[in-house]
Amino acid sequence: MKLATYPNDTLDGELLVVSADLTCAVYASAIAPSLIDAVQHWEEVESALRSLYEQVNAGEAADTFAFDPERCLAPLPRSPQWLDGSAYLNHGHLMERAFNTPPIPEFDTVPVMYQGASDDFRGPRADITLPSEADGIDFEGEFGAIVDEVPMGADADEAHGRIRLLVQLNDWSLRALGPREMKSGFGFVQAKPSTSFAPVAVTPDELGADWCNGRVQLNLKVTRNGKRFGEPHGGEMNFSFGQLIAHAARTRRLSPGTIVGSGTVSNVDRNAGSACISERRVIEIIDQGEAKTAFMAFGEQVRMEAVSSDGRAPFGVIDQRILAPER
Numbered sequence: 653m654k655l656a657t658y659p660n661d662t663l664d665g666e667l668l669v670v671s672a673d674l675t676c677a678v679y680a681s682a683i684a685p686s687l688i689d690a691v692q693h694w695e696e697v698e699s700a701l702r703s704l705y706e707q708v709n710a711g712e713a714a715d716t717f718a719f720d721p722e723r724c725l726a727p728l729p730r731s732p733q734w735l736d737g738s739a740y741l742n743h744g745h746l747m748e749r750a751f752n753t754p755p756i757p758e759f760d761t762v763p764v765m766y767q768g769a770s771d772d773f774r775g776p777r778a779d780i781t782l783p784s785e786a787d788g789i790d791f792e793g794e795f796g797a798i799v800d801e802v803p804m805g806a807d808a809d810e811a812h813g814r815i816r817l818l819v820q821l822n823d824w825s826l827r828a829l830g831p832r833e834m835k836s837g838f839g840f841v842q843a844k845p846s847t848s849f850a851p852v853a854v855t856p857d858e859l860g861a862d863w864c865n866g867r868v869q870l871n872l873k874v875t876r877n878g879k880r881f882g883e884p885h886g887g888e889m890n891f892s893f894g895q896l897i898a899h900a901a902r903t904r905r906l907s908p909g910t911i912v913g914s915g916t917v918s919n920v921d922r923n924a925g926s927a928c929i930s931e932r933r934v935i936e937i938i939d940q941g942e943a944k945t946a947f948m949a950f951g952e953q954v955r956m957e958a959v960s961s962d963g964r965a966p967f968g969v970i971d972q973r974i975l976a977p978e979r
Contacts, residue, residue: 812894866892882925
């Protein structure tokens with residue numbers, strides 16, 4: 653099942669059911685007014701949403717219309733909580749070198765995670781306005797899981813069973829601001845602008861074999877200004893989504909609509925390229941003695957698309973420009 657959100661006069665937007673090929677859609681507000689409402693009442697509405705999805709795919713749903721991803725908000729324009737992990741240890745170890753920070757204790761066995769802002773998620777085609785190029789503007793291609801209620805102390809298997817939807821996202825970062833915040837012993841605030849999302853959230857079964865062992869088994873193709881930046885494979889997570897969610901729920905309940913991120917997709921094989929600029933810069937330092945790739949400048953564009961081996965892009969595309977603030 654594929655779900656998306658169009659804007660209306662509410663903060664949460666209006667829920668759409670989208671066809672498997674992302675060509676057409678139908679409003680689902682008669683079943684649930686918004687995606688957050690649907691997740692909060694999943695057991696009550698899932699069957700009706702699936703029935704509508706089958707009708708859309710069969711060409712039998714009334715009032716269908718052409719799906720326009722450019723109109724989409726983030727699938728969840730806001731959520732109760734946004735927790736981002738670092739499940740790709742290759743990326744984490746490279747970032748330690750980038751920021752010259754000491755190794756995190758138990759990094760290889762206990763997930764690390766920060767709590768980000770969840771009140772203003774950005775849609776897939778929204779221009780991103782940021783204060784200054786000097787802040788080190790970077791993108792981070794990731795996957796995420798939307799859960800319904802997860803009880804405190806849930807183990808990884810139970811947590812896995814609470815995943816309702818999967819998403820693709822860009823966790824924007826301001827690298828010049830990150831080191832000070834990390835060294836403070838508190839979490840990110842200024843270094844993490846609002847996160848962007850691909851237009852479509854999908855139920856795990858929609859991915860078929862591309863959802864395996866709690867991991868999204870897709871290549872995340874990233875281009876910068878139309879040029880290939882990388883296409884790392886999502887299956888190389890060292891911690892599964894079940895493990896990440898269980899880590900987050902160890903001492904507290906997770907409410908429905910909580911989003912847990914994978915962290916930047918990263919592969920040990922450098923031929924895969926990177927899903928963020930910082931990772932490429934660290935590799936350049938290791939291989940060539942200095943970083944050569946600049947962080948983003950105003951007017952630049954980044955595009956991200958998770959693609960299966962047969963060419964499908966189940967989440968749609970994130971395609972955004974960086975803009976200077978209006979003076």
